[in-house]
Amino acid sequence: MSRKILLDKINVPGIKSYEVYRANGGYASVEKALKTLTPDEVVEEVKTSGLRGRGGAGFPAGMKWSFIDKKSGKPRHLVCNADESEPGTFKDRFLMEYIPHLLIEGMITSSYALGANLSYIYIRGEYMWVFKILEKAINEARAAGWLGKNILGTGYDLDLYVHCGAGAYICGEETALIESLEGKRGNPRIKPPFPAVSGLWANPTVVNNVETIAAVPWIVNNGGAEYAKIGIGRSTGTKLISASGHIKNPGVYEIELGLSVDEFMNSDEYLGGMSSDRPLKAFVPGGSSVPILPANLIFKTANGEDRLMTYESLSDGGFATGSMLGSGGFIVYNDTACIVRNTWNFSRFYHHESCGQCSPCREGTGWLEKVLHRIETGYGREEDIDLLWSIQAKIEGNTICPLGDAAAWPVAAAIRHFRDEFEYHVRFPEKIKNRDHFVEEPFEKVKHLVGKATV
Amino acid sequence: MERVHYTQNINITPELLARIEELCSHYPADKRKSALLPVLHEVQDAHDNWLSIELQDKVAEIMGIKPIEVYEVVTFYTMYNTKPIGKFMFEFCQTSPCCLNGVENLMDYTCEKLGVNVGETTPDGLFTVKGVECLGACGYAPMMQLGDFYQEHLTKEKVDQLIDDCKAGKITLHDKG
Numbered sequence: 001m002s003r004k005i006l007l008d009k010i011n012v013p014g015i016k017s018y019e020v021y022r023a024n025g026g027y028a029s030v031e032k033a034l035k036t037l038t039p040d041e042v043v044e045e046v047k048t049s050g051l052r053g054r055g056g057a058g059f060p061a062g063m064k065w066s067f068i069d070k071k072s073g074k075p076r077h078l079v080c081n082a083d084e085s086e087p088g089t090f091k092d093r094f095l096m097e098y099i100p101h102l103l104i105e106g107m108i109t110s111s112y113a114l115g116a117n118l119s120y121i122y123i124r125g126e127y128m129w130v131f132k133i134l135e136k137a138i139n140e141a142r143a144a145g146w147l148g149k150n151i152l153g154t155g156y157d158l159d160l161y162v163h164c165g166a167g168a169y170i171c172g173e174e175t176a177l178i179e180s181l182e183g184k185r186g187n188p189r190i191k192p193p194f195p196a197v198s199g200l201w202a203n204p205t206v207v208n209n210v211e212t213i214a215a216v217p218w219i220v221n222n223g224g225a226e227y228a229k230i231g232i233g234r235s236t237g238t239k240l241i242s243a244s245g246h247i248k249n250p251g252v253y254e255i256e257l258g259l260s261v262d263e264f265m266n267s268d269e270y271l272g273g274m275s276s277d278r279p280l281k282a283f284v285p286g287g288s289s290v291p292i293l294p295a296n297l298i299f300k301t302a303n304g305e306d307r308l309m310t311y312e313s314l315s316d317g318g319f320a321t322g323s324m325l326g327s328g329g330f331i332v333y334n335d336t337a338c339i340v341r342n343t344w345n346f347s348r349f350y351h352h353e354s355c356g357q358c359s360p361c362r363e364g365t366g367w368l369e370k371v372l373h374r375i376e377t378g379y380g381r382e383e384d385i386d387l388l389w390s391i392q393a394k395i396e397g398n399t400i401c402p403l404g405d406a407a408a409w410p411v412a413a414a415i416r417h418f419r420d421e422f423e424y425h426v427r428f429p430e431k432i433k434n435r436d437h438f439v440e441e442p443f444e445k446v447k448h449l450v451g452k453a454t455v
Numbered sequence: 456m457e458r459v460h461y462t463q464n465i466n467i468t469p470e471l472l473a474r475i476e477e478l479c480s481h482y483p484a485d486k487r488k489s490a491l492l493p494v495l496h497e498v499q500d501a502h503d504n505w506l507s508i509e510l511q512d513k514v515a516e517i518m519g520i521k522p523i524e525v526y527e528v529v530t531f532y533t534m535y536n537t538k539p540i541g542k543f544m545f546e547f548c549q550t551s552p553c554c555l556n557g558v559e560n561l562m563d564y565t566c567e568k569l570g571v572n573v574g575e576t577t578p579d580g581l582f583t584v585k586g587v588e589c590l591g592a593c594g595y596a597p598m599m600q601l602g603d604f605y606q607e608h609l610t611k612e613k614v615d616q617l618i619d620d621c622k623a624g625k626i627t628l629h630d631k632g
Contacts, residue, residue, distance in 0.1 A: 087550040087589040118483075125496065125534045126590050128603035132630055161481040166492050166532035169588065183491035183524075185531040201486055244552040244593035251594045288551065288589075329593070331552055345551045349588050355531075 002269075003230060005218045005238045006211065007254045010098055016133070018140035021101040027146055029109045029217035034154045037220070042113035046216065048224030050236035055081055055172070055209030056287065056327040057402075058311050062224075067196035068114055069204040077205045078116045080107060080213050081177055082123040085169040087288035087349060088329025091240035092210035094252040096123070096130050100137035104160065106213035108146055109220055111158050114206055118159050121210075122177050125166040134162045169353035173401045174207035175199075176355065187357045188401035211240050232258035235310035239325070245283075245332035248272035261285075261307045261314075262299045265332070278334035282417075285309075286326020288346045289406030291319050291413030292339070319413060339421050343414040344372035350407035361404040364395040368411055375425045378432035385422045389415055461538050463507035467517070471501050475517060488520050491528055495535055500629050504544065505536035533587065541576040541583035543621040543628070546600040549586040552593035561597055562586060564611050568618065581621065602628030 004010075014020035021027075033042050047062030068076060080103065084092040096103055103121065111119045123131050138160055141147050149157050163181055165171050171180045175189035178200050199205025215237060219227045228236045235257040241264070244250045249272040255264060264270045265280075274280055284292050301307050302321035307314065315322045333342065351365040368391055371384050392408035399405075415422060425432050475494050482489040491514075498514055499506050506514075506529055515522040529535045547553070547562050562584065566572055569582050576583040592598045595607035604627075606617060620626050 084591050085589055088552060088593050090591045090593050090595075093591055124591070125492070125532070126600060128496075129605075129630060132603075163481070163489075164493050164496060166496065166528075167534035167587075168532050180492065181489060182486070183488035183520075183528065185527055201483070242594055244596060245555050250596075331555075331593070333555070337555060341554075342551050345549075345554055349550055352588050 002254065002256045002259065003238065004254050005227075005230075006095060006102065006214050006240060007099075007252075015099055016101075016137075018101060018137065018144060021099070022144070026101055027105050027108075027141075029220035030105060030112075030146060031152065033109045033112050033220050034152050034156055039113045039115055042109065042220060045219055045224040046113070049215075049219045049227035050224075050231075050234060051212065051215055051219065051227065052235070052311065053209055054211035054215070054239065054328070056086065056289075056324075058325065061208060061212050064196070064208070065110075065114060065206055067194065068206055069197045070115065072197075072204060074203045075118060076114055076116045077200045077203055078107065078111045078114050078119040078213075079174075079177065079181065079200060079205055079207045080119070080121040080210055081172060081174065081207050082121055082127070082210045083165055083169075083172040083177060084127075084210070084327075085124055085172050085353075086327050086329055087346065088244060088284060088331040089242050089287045089327040090244075091242040091252050091328060093127055093130055094242070095210055095214055095240070096127075096134060100133050101141065102214050102217065103134070103210055104137055104141050104146075106216040107160055108141075108151070108158060110206075110208070110213055110216050111160070112156055113216075116206075117157050119161075120181060120200075121160070121162045122171070122181055123162060123164055124171075125164045128164065131162055131164050138162060168355075169349075170355045170401070170403055173403065176401065177207060178205065185355070187355050188403075190400055230256055232308065232310055233312060235312060235325075239309070239328055241309070241328040241330050243271055243330040243332070245330075246275050246278065246334040246337070247332045248275050255309055257308075257310050259309045260299075261309060264309055264330075265298075271330075271332070274332070274334055276334065278336055280332065281335040281337060282333045282339065284323070284329070284331040284410075285314050286324045287329030288331070288349065289402075289409060290324040290326040291322075291409050292342075292417065293323050293413075294417045297321055297417075319409070320416070323413070338376070339414050339418040340372065340376045340425050343411055344369065344376045346410045347372050347407065350403065354403060354407070358399040358404065360395045360398040361407065364391055364404070365407045367391050368395075368407065372411070375422060376432070378425065378429035380422075380426040380429070382426055384426065385415060385419065388422075459538075461505075461507055463502060463505070463510055463539075465507075465510055465513055466501065467498075467513060468501070471497060472517070479518070487518060488524065491518060491520070491525065492532070494518065495525075495529065499535060503539065503542070504628075505539050507537075539576075539580075542581050543601060543626065544583040544585060545617075546585045546587045546590075548588070548590040548592065548596070548598055548600075550589040550593075553596040553598060556596040558597035558609070561609055561611065561614060565614050565618075568614070582618070601626065603630055604628075 051061045052058045171186040176186040180186040195205040301316040347369040351369040356362040392411040395404045396408040479490040511525045515525045598607040
């Protein structure tokens with residue numbers, strides 16, 4: 001049984017309410033931090049913990065905090081990134097919906113560490129009912145004296161608000177999120193300057209994912225060194241994994257980093273294996289943007305070692321034989337899933353969500369989608385596969401923000417590992433048009449999508 | 456192609472104005488524009504879930520910003536509607552995990568039942584069917600958004616029930632809590 005840090009109280013009846021949360025030890029980290037630790041000491045604890053950003057990039061949180069410009073004299077801000085929009089990822093919503101005060105407690109403790117007196121939780125607009133839950137919880141915390149002026153009589157002031165987006169995946173990128181929070185289009189900014197120097201309203205700002213901030217209360221209560229004992233190597237602590245696809249038990253799981261992929265996939269405590277008797281074909285471990293891996297590379301690395309749920313093991317061998325832990329969006333495919341169709345689906349997503357600021361992304365994502373669509377619908381040409389490879393290579397690394405990479409990697413990985421499937425589509429178009437191969441039953445009657453292939 | 460100008464009754468009630476002012480108070484006094492996205496949600500909710508040009512101009516006036524600053528936001532984000540839509544908008548998530556669980560079939564089924572194509576509204580103005588990108592409910596697929604709420608683990612029977620409930624006025628679209 002894995003140790004739980006974020007979800008240990010999730011089954012306590014009424015934990016969503018302030019009274020129950022407080023009665024179960026809630027807000028202790030705020031008390032401890034504000035009364036017994038300096039802000040720098042809190043930052044040090046987070047550094048010691050080895051906590052890495054849980055939004056996808058995996059950058060050490062304590063180090064990110066230490067970059068914040070304290071000398072400018074400008075107000076500082078903490079912004080929680082709750083714009084969860086990566087296909088396959090739905091973990092942050094779970095935390096916010098079922099234990100909202102954990103995030104608010106983390107926001108207060110983290111804001112104190114950063115010297116921020118005005119902080120925001122930026123939540124995607126589609127999660128409107130979660131927005132209401134958070135707004136209510138913030139009001140409860142304010143009424144109980146955990147927010148506002150002179151918190152606990154320590155002289156520390158903090159205002160915290162929840163702010164809703166309006167449907168744009170790109171706002172999960174930290175500078176696009178800041179633009180959006182300023183009431184503008186979510187166009188990413190060129191970095192540097194990084195938000196730690198010039199972020200919200202040009203003030204020093206830290207943007208952290210929900211799960212990252214929610215881990216802070218435990219770290220402050222128990223010490224960074226204790227947190228660092230959980231997990232393996234530089235992958236410390238626990239991680240929320242959101243699992244979907246062809247598995248028996250989809251949902252959100254908290255695992256200790258270092259668990260084997262095999263155990264996570266097949267034990268009854270977690271995913272319980274495949275949802276039908278069809279064999280495993282592929283999986284995406286960290287959300288749609290990370291490379292897909294074929295069955296033979298899922299449980300073992302290229303070196304023959306057990307593949308573990310860690311940042312390092314999942315990326316073992318680079319993208320040739322590895323992938324990324326990313327956001328922990330774990331999507332599993334059985335052998336009836338069409339990889340070409342899945343890749344087109346992802347490409348459509350990235351085309352739709354590109355902000356249009358950079359030409360390689362704006363034009364390239366649309367081009368990828370078109371070529372993939374014609375291959376998928378049985379109108380592909382032999383040279384299209386190399387064309388796809390060429391387009392994705394021209395997007396990767398050539399855009400202001402990582403959306404370009406996110407659009408390119410799934411295409412590259414699909415061709416790298418499943419080129420035969422693309423070739424089958426091109427060489428046997430009539431079979432593809434008749435949907436008798438590589439296509440699972442639910443795809444058989446897709447009238448609104450079939451027959452619209454255009455160059 | 457003929458350009459259609461959609462007209463709309465503008466109804467900024469004192470309650471709505473108070474809510475707008477409250478939202479603006481969440482930001483520093485000289486950063487009032489930051490409240491634009493939440494304000495647009497509130498205004499849209501109060502105006503049959505869409506925002507005409509005239510209404511956007513009104514929002515600009517209330518917020519003390521230029522109309523273009525509202526237009527560029529409204530056209531960037533997918534949740535703002537710039538023309539009338541059905542009272543009940545079925546927004547099916549059409550990203551990979553939902554597709555693996557048959558959402559495309561459900562969309563076809565819903566469209567057939569309502570007699571519309573994806574993106575269209577029924578002649579009585581009650582229903583719009585739309586395909587949207589990931590709604591972050593992949594483990595509860597297939598799903599759709601209806602108003603402020605998610606309808607998860609959808610089946611044809613659940614879709615039938617939802618349509619009946621919408622027609623019977625049993626569905627709450629917004630929780631003003």
